[in-house]
Amino acid sequence: MALLEIKNLSKSFGDLEVLRDVNISINKGEVVVIIGPSGSGKSTMLRCLNLLEQPTGGEITYQDEDIMKLGKKVTEYRKHVGMVFQRFNLFTLKTVLENVMYAPMKLNKVHKNEAMNQAMELLKKVGLENKKDVFPSSLSGGQQQRVAIARALAMSPDILLFDEPTSALDPELVGDVLEVMKQLAKEGMTMVVVTHEMGFAKEVADRVIFMDGGYVVEEDTPNNIFTSPRNERTRAFLSRIL
Ligand code: ADP
Numbered sequence: 145m146a147l148l149e150i151k152n153l154s155k156s157f158g159d160l161e162v163l164r165d166v167n168i169s170i171n172k173g174e175v176v177v178i179i180g181p182s183g184s185g186k187s188t189m190l191r192c193l194n195l196l197e198q199p200t201g202g203e204i205t206y207q208d209e210d211i212m213k214l215g216k217k218v219t220e221y222r223k224h225v226g227m228v229f230q231r232f233n234l235f236t237l238k239t240v241l242e243n244v245m246y247a248p249m250k251l252n253k254v255h256k257n258e259a260m261n262q263a264m265e266l267l268k269k270v271g272l273e274n275k276k277d278v279f280p281s282s283l284s285g286g287q288q289q290r291v292a293i294a295r296a297l298a299m300s301p302d303i304l305l306f307d308e309p310t311s312a313l314d315p316e317l318v319g320d321v322l323e324v325m326k327q328l329a330k331e332g333m334t335m336v337v338v339t340h341e342m343g344f345a346k347e348v349a350d351r352v353i354f355m356d357g358g359y360v361v362e363e364d365t366p367n368n369i370f371t372s373p374r375n376e377r378t379r380a381f382l383s384r385i386l
């Protein structure tokens with residue numbers, strides 16, 4: 145059974161059709177990488193998955209439950225779906241540790257000591273325990289992104305969505321963030337990753353999905369899609385970025 149199933153998903157902003165008949169199925173423990181040109185609907189697709197955007201049509205089921213019909217249970221659903229953004233979006237007035245402690249305390253009423261212990265574990269995991277008391281602004285972009293990942297993990301999500309997590313980083317900082325993501329993949333975390341890091345996709349992805357013009361154009365193993373793409377548009381895109 146798929147953990148998350150996207151069926152005939154469409155999304156328009158006014159007259160602009162951004163997603164058209166998108167079908168994607170994500171199994172537990174899978175790493176799915178989504179690639180495609182700017183404006184192809186990748187971010188909108190991810191945002192639909194945690195209902196930051198309301199789809200216009202189609203269905204998204206999470207463990208066989210239609211997430212568009214959750215009503216008040218949407219808050220509960222969102223706890224299971226972590227999101228990491230291109231621009232970190234950390235709380236600037238909280239320390240690194242407080243950033244990671246916040247959601248479990250606020251949303252799950254976890255006791256402060258427990259939240260702190262867990263946050264320290266997560267900061268260790270992303271290699272930043274020595275930065276726990278500083279504010280995000282004093283960190284490099286790569287460090288901030290690793291805090292953002294620790295913060296998302298603090299809610300023990302079933303699935304993590306990454307929207308171009310390394311696109312805003314200086315090149316020399318990309319590697320550390322990808323290392324953390326690779327480690328998570330190894331541990332069996334279910335991940336949907338929008339990225340232009342083809343090395344990461346080749347090494348870590350179970351499947352690669354190419355989107356263009358709001359459609360899923362092609363979906364295959366990284367090996368197949370990078371060495372012998374079937375669709376002309378996939379081929380053209382890859383030849384521009386590889
Ligand atoms: P990608 O992440 O692949 O670059 P996006 O999902 O961000 O693509 O955007 C797809 C299209 O939807 C673009 O044309 C973008 O301008 C448009 N779009 C995205 N969000 C909105 C919005 N909130 N209102 C209107 N148009 C939007």
Ligand code: MG
Pocket residue numbers: 186187188307308
């Ligand atoms: Mg985007």
